[in-house]
Amino acid sequence: MIFKFFGGAQEVGRSAILLKDEKSIMMDFGIKIDNENKYPIEIPKIDALVLSHSHLDHSGYVPALYFNQHVPTFGTKPTLDLSGLLLDDAINVMKKKRIKPAYYKKQVNLFKNEFVQMEYHEELNFANFNIKLYDAGHISGSSITSIERKEATKNKRVVYTGDFKLSPQTLHKGAEIVKSDVLITESTYESKEHPDREELIKKFIKDINETLESGGTALLPAFAVGRSQELISIIYENNLAENLFIDGMSKAATKIVLSNQRFIRNSDILSNAMQEATWIEDINTRKEATNGPNIILTTAGMLNGGPVLNYIKRLNSKSKIFITGYQVEGTNGYTLINNSYIISDNRKTKITTPFEIYDFSAHSGNADLHRYIKESSPEIVICVHGDKENTMHFAEQLKEEGYEAYAPKVGDIIKLD
Ligand SMILES: [Zn+2]
Ligand SMILES: [Zn+2]
Structure with a gap:
């Protein structure tokens, strides 16, 4: 099994992680909004996409995947509806600012047409995987993705947190803790605790x-x-x-x-x-x-x-x-x-x-990030969606606690059994 990081590694923005086993599954495909938009480093050929939630740093470049291929995108109904709203708006903004469009209405429509709606906890068979989504407690429809190999093997269950909040908000229960062998976790606020x-x-x-x-x-x-x-x-x-x-x-x-x-x-x-x-x-x-x-x-x-x-x-x-x-x-x-x-x-x-x-963050702070990992109990942790300092510090700390931990940078490949 191979992971390749097309974006969102040692940075916040343009989240895009490819899992390659029998088939290739992309997890998120976002943009980074700096002074100018930044995109994942390549548009690879894939077999499917799992979209964790609608925020543009996760969904903003998804339509570009539909220029040369038709692939299913797995996600929840709110993720489909809300990313549709944000992507349509992104096209208008690009037009208004006279920026060369990264994609057109046609690609957004293809993405919508190929979307496969999933409920939380529903099991979906895809190639040699069972895919399941769990509540991430971040925004409406936000998901923690579990991709489990069907055969009995090492590194059987890969879990990708996306953006998550472990403690509840007014409209959301806290994130569900999912057991894993390989955990890919966000690291945004590894160095911070949010106020009560x-x-x-x-x-x-x-x-x-x-x-x-x-x-x-x-x-x-x-x-x-x-x-x-x-x-x-x-x-x-x-x-x-x-x-x-x-x-x-x-x-x-x-x-x-x-x-x-x-x-x-x-x-x-x-x-x-x-x-x-x-x-x-x-x-x-x-x-x-x-x-x-x-x-x-x-x-x-x-x-x-x-x-x-x-x-x-x-x-x-x-x-x-x-x-x-x-x-x-x-x-x-x-x-x-x-x-x-x-x-x-x-x-x-x-x-x-x-x-x-006012810090109304919908992400987990330091203590909750660590609690999630402890209770998910993986052997391998990959820290993404955080700046260089945070992800590297996070991985170092986890190594000291006995995990095999990584803080990949954009373009890196991690090979596992
Ligand atoms: Zn988000
Ligand atoms: Zn994010």
């Missing part, structure tokens, strides 16, 4: 309330898929939904999440929230949102485009920006935090509105 979620929510709500009471707007830039639904639910649970206005792609993403209710818990919270909140459909509701002391939740999460850029320039002096997601270097979110400016319509704009950062 309850304390974080208290502080967040208090801060929003104070902003509204002073007459300001609470502006929440949020990723459309995952973070938006979690924040909407938290705002509803704290009786603030009547002040909530939702704009941008968060609306469409939330609709999809609600149409796949069995993939979230507390779906009542989210559907009630959506009844009470105001969906911005036109210029008038947009005006209404900015007229009073309201909460505006909108894309883009890293402030690189989307309606958020219009709002941010119109905030009164009492307003505040609530940053709730990771801001990649080179994005407006990053320059706002570090240099107090954003670039919009090719113009540098100074932003004087205060901001606060």
Whole structure:
């Protein structure tokens, strides 16, 4: 059995891992959004793809696999629906920015047509493998993939975590722990512990309330898929939904999440929230949102485009920006935090509105990453989806604990029995 890392190794972004045995299975095929888009190093010939979840760092280059081949993609229904939404949007963004498209609508449609929907725990036979998906607790439909060889052999069960969160969120139970022989784990926050979620929510709500009471707007830039639904639910649970206005792609993403209710818990919270909140459909509701002391939740999460850029320039002096997601270097979110400016319509704009950062991460922190490995009890651990320092440190630590551990870089091959 051979693993080859086409991306997402010693880096976060463009996750793409090929497992080659009797047949070749690609696990994820994403993009890396830096100053410019980066893609997996090659488009190989494969027999199937397993898509862990819809985020573009896992799904963003999947349509490119459909230029010269027709292969099935295995994943959950929300992963199909949400990646469809994000990929369609990615094409529009490429057009708007006049970037040479990485793929066209045709390839996105081929991907959708070849998609094989799986339920969690359903067993799928493919070549000499049994493939099963488990709940990763990250976003709607996110999966931990188990690929098990049918024959009695060494390294029988390969488990790929994708992005996962072991502790529960408002809309998700924690990730399921799956026994493995070879575990490929994400490493994003190997060097970090996330704050206690309850304390974080208290502080967040208090801060929003104070902003509204002073007459300001609470502006929440949020990723459309995952973070938006979690924040909407938290705002509803704290009786603030009547002040909530939702704009941008968060609306469409939330609709999809609600149409796949069995993939979230507390779906009542989210559907009630959506009844009470105001969906911005036109210029008038947009005006209404900015007229009073309201909460505006909108894309883009890293402030690189989307309606958020219009709002941010119109905030009164009492307003505040609530940053709730990771801001990649080179994005407006990053320059706002570090240099107090954003670039919009090719113009540098100074932003004087205060901001606060809240760590609502949907990834496991250090202790949970280690707990997962311990309980999954593999012999071999491969650390991916983390920067060079994190993945290498992680692998070193695991070696000291007695595991055979690797932190491959992009292009590396690992051969196992
Ligand atoms: Zn993700
Ligand atoms: Zn990811």
